[in-house]
Amino acid sequence: MGLWTVAAMTAGAVGAVALVPVALGAVGFTSAGIAAGSWAASMMSSAAAANGGGVAAGSLVAVLQSAGAAGISTATTAGLASAGAGVGAVAGRLIK
Incomplete structure (x- = not known):
């Protein structure tokens, strides 16, 4: 594995964790919750309309709001870092 690949993997891992x-x-x-007038509010409105007025526990809207409100768990952070490193590995191979 070349230096560019390692550097790209590191940048991808750090970038994914920092930017999410x-x-x-x-x-x-x-x-503080879903911001009024935002893309998240539109998404929540659609989910609630599809579910008879409520947002289902475990739905994408619920999971994203949980992450926005409480932050990202250690397991999710590890997954994001792995995904970012994978993207970086591909990018590093393309660079050389």
Whole structure:
């Protein structure tokens, strides 16, 4: 494994872990709840309409709001780092 691949894997892992909380907040999944008028609010409205007025526990909206409100768990962080490293590995091979 070359130096570029290792560097790209590291950057991908760190970037994925650092950017997911930022991305969640940017689309409206915040620690204070779903931001009014946001993409998250639209998503929640659609989910509630499809489920008779409520958002189902374990649904994508519920999981994303949980992550936005409480942060990302250790297991999720490890998964994000692995996914980011995988993307970095591919990118590193393309760079050389």
